[in-house]
Amino acid sequence: MKVLFFFGTRPEAVKMAPLIKEFQKYQGEFDVRICVSAQHREMLDQVLSFFDIKPHYDLNIMKSQQTLFEITAATLSGIREVLQDERPDWLLVQGDTTTTFVGALAAFYEKIKVCHLEAGLRSFHKYSPFPEEMNRVLTSHIADIHLVPTERAKRNLLRESISEERIHLVGNTVIDALFLGTEKVEHLLPDDFSGAFDSINFSDRVILVTGHRRESFGKPFMNICHALRTIADTKEVSVVYPVHLNPHVRKPVFEILAGVPNIHLIEPLDYPSFIWLMNRSYFILTDSGGVQEEAPSLGKPVLVMRDVTERTEGIDAGTAKLVGTDPERIVEAASLLLDHREEYERMAKAVNPYGDGKSSERIRNIFLNTVGLKKPE
């Protein structure tokens, strides 16, 4: 069975990597092919390098400040040729990026079956997250097989009349990746990370921050930065922020936060360093999807700087809280965690609502036993 893995950004790479590794172990059964759009460049390469994945095709589409139109057009024409040359039995796409949706669309045009990993997430808000919510909905209605992380994701698809026999509950491969990464770094000390953490005072409590959502560009992002500044000015903490390479993120972040002594603006970390830092942090402030999924597994409270989330399982489990982008709300929620031990303990529970680390194995079995026999929907 020829399976073509197609992805383009950091989070897709993290979540595809364990599955690629698993399929590559069964070379008699699977002809594994890999194509990256490289919608991200440096941040994608960091993940490929850690997992030692060498793509057969690299569309290399990334441009500085790329628009959705540019990503869509370049990816669609690039993947077309690869699909025509390879004619895989299956195209595997992951998640909700523009690479994901365009990959599915191209496979549909070529009448190639599509398997969607991390299917069924919904915020039910067309523009939030933007464009990810619509990318997911559209991908679901093209895909032939839907690999869902949770029961809730499965229910979402059933409500959209997707047939149950094509939905497989497998958990999220992000936890497989997290376990692979944790194994490599749990014994390491700050000095083992070749200078990445040199400026950070680890005797303070560390607040780890990430942020990049398109719907927050402009004022909401500035609000987030002002909130971080207030927290850093009023509490004895080290705020550590590996800043996403998107210029729409970097401009406000560096303008508002550079030079604050206990705010450390660092470059995006490679995956194992980031896992180590998550583990070492007191709590996490983020708008990232993947980080919302990883943190509960590590017992780290997460304040989600968004108005809505499609990852509601962490909220229900009590380890994540939606705080939006209003500075007062962010500062209040952070202060509660810093000043009230009980509140902190209540949130700092290690739970695994998104997976158990065995998703890749399950998916491999599904492919070996059932998926290969399915006709396009």
Ligand code: UD1
């Ligand atoms: C993309 C995805 C988003 C995902 C996020 C993960 C879309 C529309 N957006 O958003 O769903 O959550 O990735 O991080 O699919 N850049 C670099 N080097 C890199 C990566 C980005 O310089 O390695 C800069 C470039 O200027 C690029 C810009 O960031 O044009 C934006 O990248 P893009 O992929 O369009 O958007 P993200 O915000 O990264």
Ligand code: UDP
């Ligand atoms: N991550 C990383 N280095 C960083 C920040 C994040 O390796 O400096 C990892 C993180 O562990 C998670 C993924 O990148 O697995 C999340 O990516 P991102 O937040 O860019 O995208 P999202 O998940 O929001 O789509």
